[in-house]
Amino acid sequence: MLCFTHVPPLPLFSTSGIYLPASRRFTSFRTRMSSSSSVDSVPPPPDNAIVLGCGGIAVDFLATVDSYPQPDDKIRSTSLKVQGGGNAANALTCASRLGLNSRLISKVANDSQGKGMLEELEADGVDTSFLVVSKEGNSPFTYIIVDNQTKTRTCIHTPGDPPMLPTELSQSSMFSALDRASIVYFDVRLHETALMIAKEASRKKIPILVDTEKKRDGLDELLQFADYVVCSAKFPQTWTEVSSTPGALVSMLLRLPKLKFVIVTLGEEGCLMVQRASTEVFESQEIDIESLLETLKHRKDSTTTFPTCVSSETTKLKANGVGTVTGRLFLGTAEKIPPVELVDTTGAGDAFIGAVLYAICAGMPPEKMLPFAAQVVTLLN
Numbered sequence: 001m002l003c004f005t006h007v008p009p010l011p012l013f014s015t016s017g018i019y020l021p022a023s024r025r026f027t028s029f030r031t032r033m034s035s036s037s038s039v040d041s042v043p044p045p046p047d048n049a050i051v052l053g054c055g056g057i058a059v060d061f062l063a064t065v066d067s068y069p070q071p072d073d074k075i076r077s078t079s080l081k082v083q084g085g086g087n088a089a090n091a092l093t094c095a096s097r098l099g100l101n102s103r104l105i106s107k108v109a110n111d112s113q114g115k116g117m118l119e120e121l122e123a124d125g126v127d128t129s130f131l132v133v134s135k136e137g138n139s140p141f142t143y144i145i146v147d148n149q150t151k152t153r154t155c156i157h158t159p160g161d162p163p164m165l166p167t168e169l170s171q172s173s174m175f176s177a178l179d180r181a182s183i184v185y186f187d188v189r190l191h192e193t194a195l196m197i198a199k200e201a202s203r204k205k206i207p208i209l210v211d212t213e214k215k216r217d218g219l220d221e222l223l224q225f226a227d228y229v230v231c232s233a234k235f236p237q238t239w240t241e242v243s244s245t246p247g248a249l250v251s252m253l254l255r256l257p258k259l260k261f262v263i264v265t266l267g268e269e270g271c272l273m274v275q276r277a278s279t280e281v282f283e284s285q286e287i288d289i290e291s292l293l294e295t296l297k298h299r300k301d302s303t304t305t306f307p308t309c310v311s312s313e314t315t316k317l318k319a320n321g322v323g324t325v326t327g328r329l330f331l332g333t334a335e336k337i338p339p340v341e342l343v344d345t346t347g348a349g350d351a352f353i354g355a356v357l358y359a360i361c362a363g364m365p366p367e368k369m370l371p372f373a374a375q376v377v378t379l380l381n
Contacts, residue, residue, distance in 0.1 A: 029161065033253030042372060045099030049361040052201075054105040054175050055088030055187035055211075057121075057131075057204035058140040058157065059113045067149040078148065084120040085142055087211060087350050094376065095180040095363040096125040104175055105197070106190065107132040108162035114139035130177045130217045132168045137161040166193045174200060182361045185353070187211045189217025198225040207360070210355055215239065223256055228360065230353050242380025246329070247319035249274040254323050261366070263356070265349055270307070273330040275366055277314045280326050286318040289329060296331040307374035308333045309367050321335060335378045351377045 026344040049073040082168065084093075092102040104126055108114030110133050117139065118128050140160040146153045174197060178184070184201045186194045188210065195218055200207055202225045208229040212219065212235045223229065236248030239256070247265060252262050253276055261275040272293070292312055297311045309312045355373035364372065 015141045026261070042368075043364065045358070046182070046361050046363075048101070048180065049182045050101045050103065050180055051092065051095050051183050051185060051357050051361065052103045052105070052181045052197075053088045053092045053185040053187075054190060054197055055185075056086035056140070056189040057084070057089040057104070057106040057117055058086040058118060058142045058160075059083070059107060059114055060085030060142050062144045062146055062153075064146040064148055068145065068147045068152075068154065084117045085144075086140065087189070087213065087353075088185065088299060089117070089121060089126075090350030091185060091187070091211070091354040091357065092126050093121065093124045093324075094351045095357050098354065098358045098376070100358055101125075101127070103130055103167060103181075105130045105177060105193065107134060107160055108139040109134045109137045111137075111139055111162060112140060113376060130169075130173055132164055133323040134160075134162060145197065164190050164193055166196050169193055169196070178204060181206050183207050183209060183357060185209045185211070186222055187213070188216045188219050188222055191216060191222065194218065198222055206348070209353070209357060209360070211349075212239070213349070225255060225258070227258060227260050228356070228357060229256075229259060229262045230261065230349075232349065233266050236264050237260070242319070242322055244290060244319075246270060246293050247322050250289055250317055250325050251317035251322045253325045253327070263370075265352055268334050270333040271352075271370060272333065273332065273366060273370060274317065274325070275328045275330065277326040277328070281314050281316065284313075284315045284326075286316040286324055287312075289317045289319050292317070292329055293331065296329065300331060300333055305335060307335050307371035309370045311367060323334055328366075330366050330370060332374060334374050348377050 004283065015112055022075045031032040060083050062081040064079045065075055067079055068074045088104060088106060092104050098101040104121065108117055108131060114133065121128050138161050141158050143156040144153050178201060184197065198208055207227040208225050210222055210226040212231045214228055214232065214235060215238065236245055236252060240244040240248040242251045249262050249264060249272065253259055255276060261273055263271055263273040265271045296312065303306050309330055309332045312328050314328050316324050316326050317329060352373045355376035356369065359369035359372055
């Protein structure tokens with residue numbers, strides 16, 4: 001389901017085919033992080049931590065090509081993989097592999113692809129008992145062209161049919177899915193169902209993380225319930241219409257008063273995060289967030305290949321023409337992977353979110369969370 005790194009997959013099954021429990025899955029992961037100086041600081045999975053996700057699930061057909069075709073070209077793939085995918089399914093697979101108890105709300109059809117996705121998720125320890133299975137129609141699937149030259153991928157998605165309706169998730173099922181949940185995650189697909197769940201989660205004071213890949217139907221309503229947001233590189237500027245990324249992050253915190261932090265992932269450039277302060281700092285001076293980011297860039301360690309994080313003190317972060325928010329700015333770096341060792345980036349953002357979900361449940365501070373999530377992207381396959 002997650003196939004995006006330069007390392008072999010993390011084995012989740014013993015040789016006898018018995019599913020490995022969470023404690024052993026996390027131990028396996030710690031073993032693979034042993035080369036990192038930060039491994040000892042990674043806390044074990046919280047007892048009985050449960051993450052509930054609602055969103056996309058699909059079968060991915062990944063065709064690798066030497067270079068992306070021109071219009072009307074006929075080319076051959078160098079390899080073909082068929083595997084489970086979808087943002088929510090990928091993120092929860094990652095969370096489960098890290099040791100969290102994961103539950104997924106989505107919809108598939110009773111076809112071979114749907115059955116295959118359920119089997120794969122269950123093998124990874126994801127609870128699929130809340131999925132809706134349609135007797136007719138087709139399960140969602142995505143054609144993915146992996147360009148070996150540019151190390152990019154192009155996705156062509158076909159939604160499932162018939163689409164999921166909120167009425168297909170009974171109130172009793174929703175209550176059961178939310179029972180003892182530590183956090184709820186949405187990728188903004190199935191937005192009507194997601195909004196129904198978000199309202200109940202908010203009423204129960206369960207924190208909510210929203211993955212904002214791009215503008216989608218229902219996104220603005222869901223964001224009003226978000227405690228945490230993880231964005232793709234272009235989203236903050238697109239949604240806020242602010243010209244710079246740091247300024248757009250400040251704008252998001254000002255527009256969404258419930259939001260505790262917002263992260264934007266930047267691929268090989270790492271990530272940026274702005275965390276709102278829990279209390280105002282009246283004596284601090286306003287600092288231009290653009291200038292502060294340049295200062296952090298000069299402070300980061302460019303000699304190490306492992307992910308790192310540098311941060312500001314709590315201060316008043318000012319974005320020209322936008323406003324001021326009291327908080328901290330964090331700059332996280334990505335692991336440096338030689339181009340010849342990089343397979344492709346399919347699912348990398350979802351793995352990052354899975355690791356952030358884990359970090360929130362484990363109470364990790366941002367200084368630990370961002371390098372941890374970046375390393376999970378390269379290690380957890």
